[in-house]
Amino acid sequence: MIEQSRAWKREKMRIGLVPTMGYLHRGHVSLIEALRPHVDQLVVSVYVNPLQFGPNEDLARYPRDPDGDAKRCADAGTDVLLMPEDLYPSGFSTSVSVHGVTERLCGAFRPGHFEGVATVVCRLFGVSGCEVAIFGEKDWQQLQVIRRMTRDLALPVEIVGGPLVRDADGLALSSRNAYLSPDERQRALSLSRALYAMIEAVNGGELDAARLVERGRAILQVDRLDYLEVVHPETLEPVARIDGPARALVAGHVGRTRLIDNMALPG
Amino acid sequence: MIEQSRAWKREKMRIGLVPTMGYLHRGHVSLIEALRPHVDQLVVSVYVNPLQFGPNEDLARYPRDPDGDAKRCADAGTDVLLMPEDLYPSGFSTSVSVHGVTERLCGAFRPGHFEGVATVVCRLFGVSGCEVAIFGEKDWQQLQVIRRMTRDLALPVEIVGGPLVRDADGLALSSRNAYLSPDERQRALSLSRALYAMIEAVNGGELDAARLVERGRAILQVDRLDYLEVVHPETLEPVARIDGPARALVAGHVGRTRLIDNMALPG
Numbered sequence: 001m002i003e004q005s006r007a008w009k010r011e012k013m014r015i016g017l018v019p020t021m022g023y024l025h026r027g028h029v030s031l032i033e034a035l036r037p038h039v040d041q042l043v044v045s046v047y048v049n050p051l052q053f054g055p056n057e058d059l060a061r062y063p064r065d066p067d068g069d070a071k072r073c074a075d076a077g078t079d080v081l082l083m084p085e086d087l088y089p090s091g092f093s094t095s096v097s098v099h100g101v102t103e104r105l106c107g108a109f110r111p112g113h114f115e116g117v118a119t120v121v122c123r124l125f126g127v128s129g130c131e132v133a134i135f136g137e138k139d140w141q142q143l144q145v146i147r148r149m150t151r152d153l154a155l156p157v158e159i160v161g162g163p164l165v166r167d168a169d170g171l172a173l174s175s176r177n178a179y180l181s182p183d184e185r186q187r188a189l190s191l192s193r194a195l196y197a198m199i200e201a202v203n204g205g206e207l208d209a210a211r212l213v214e215r216g217r218a219i220l221q222v223d224r225l226d227y228l229e230v231v232h233p234e235t236l237e238p239v240a241r242i243d244g245p246a247r248a249l250v251a252g253h254v255g256r257t258r259l260i261d262n263m264a265l266p267g
Numbered sequence: 268m269i270e271q272s273r274a275w276k277r278e279k280m281r282i283g284l285v286p287t288m289g290y291l292h293r294g295h296v297s298l299i300e301a302l303r304p305h306v307d308q309l310v311v312s313v314y315v316n317p318l319q320f321g322p323n324e325d326l327a328r329y330p331r332d333p334d335g336d337a338k339r340c341a342d343a344g345t346d347v348l349l350m351p352e353d354l355y356p357s358g359f360s361t362s363v364s365v366h367g368v369t370e371r372l373c374g375a376f377r378p379g380h381f382e383g384v385a386t387v388v389c390r391l392f393g394v395s396g397c398e399v400a401i402f403g404e405k406d407w408q409q410l411q412v413i414r415r416m417t418r419d420l421a422l423p424v425e426i427v428g429g430p431l432v433r434d435a436d437g438l439a440l441s442s443r444n445a446y447l448s449p450d451e452r453q454r455a456l457s458l459s460r461a462l463y464a465m466i467e468a469v470n471g472g473e474l475d476a477a478r479l480v481e482r483g484r485a486i487l488q489v490d491r492l493d494y495l496e497v498v499h500p501e502t503l504e505p506v507a508r509i510d511g512p513a514r515a516l517v518a519g520h521v522g523r524t525r526l527i528d529n530m531a532l533p534g
Contacts, residue, residue: 002421006423009423010279012277012279088419089418089419091367091415092419093365093366093367093368093415093419094363094364094365094366094385094415094416094419094420095363095364095366096361096362096363096364096420097361097362097363097364098360098361099360099361099362100358100360101360118361122420123419123420123421125421126420126421126422126423127421129423148358148360148361149361151356152355152356152359152360152361152390153361153363153389153390153393154269154390154392154393154394155393156273156276156393156396
């Protein structure tokens, strides 16, 4: 892949990357379709990156469907499906860390997660030789981490965010939704409902972040809440009052499944 | 610089980088001259990178000579002299770490040093858009750290090592030699003398690393020795017996000045 991408660059081809962990759904497909018209070579990577999983997380049972992924990629117009057994060379010993935007929200509940993300994404940029890469806004904090890393290291990659895709009932698409029992799925809907309720409350004139969070919490039916917060969309610092750009982010466990969701609040 | 280098790359120009901390001497000039014939745009960076200095090190008094540096760069055929007041954007919060090759030798005596080096070099690669970069073999461990980082992150940069340059009396050229009093300079010569003596001993049939180190130590006239070791040139792991590639590395303090040197042992 490294040799191939270097050759394409010599031929002045524009390479685009869609990094994924596989088990592709319509959210991923929307990212591929969004990038497709803008690049000459479209690379989709499917790699369940062990570096970004904690010791008690779901690395071993993370859902996989290589044949289905290959079909979805082909149908959406992928040029290269990069599906390595191992992405790291023998003796791999480099890591990329981003401070600040990684310390709160998911970073507080998943120590080492964003270091694993930054490291794999940095390497995938290098391997694919991409000039542009697209990431789903479902993983909002991840998108900010990658934007920060790319700016800080002056990596020659344009970062694009792709809109979150939902099922008809409002559930944010996630490969992890495959874990949910029918009852759990009903309760999982409370994440998006809580966020919609917060938007409605802002539209109704409620601008106090603490009271908005209270409104959302009353709706949540998770077994364990990691966080429900109103933050600045880029710095991810808490916002006390909605008087500028703000986003509500939520993470919680339904059964054994950890789910996240987020929405922009009206500004 | 970022915009300029991106434009050069669109024009298919080959960009080369010589990263330095300034106060340029013949060693730096030899790197510029070695790279010059191979690139279309030659960038020399002069930046005393605070990230790679410990709290009790010589950041504040590190020697500077911007006018002399500019002249030396121009004379050696530099296209761009990148001499920023600050290299990092506001809110910079990313770091690159290399494990393994950074833990021993200078890494053990300068905690955080190689993280600072890896981070600045990664950013300089991005800013300059270089396809090739040259580093002096004087900083042998640094060269291995950068090779490892570049391979691990699949950075699109070829790493070249440039031979160490010595004064006629054998002293390895270093900007820090400017700190030395005449007496200190005499004692500083013991570093290269110790290494030469070790080479001679190998040629005389001594293949035991511990005895070679003993031989070198007897010659050293430093005020404090950080290390004198025989290691594998790439992994930097200690070598017990000279039966393959091996290199002797030394670091010690003469007065307030920390000096390093290294030589390949005959194999």
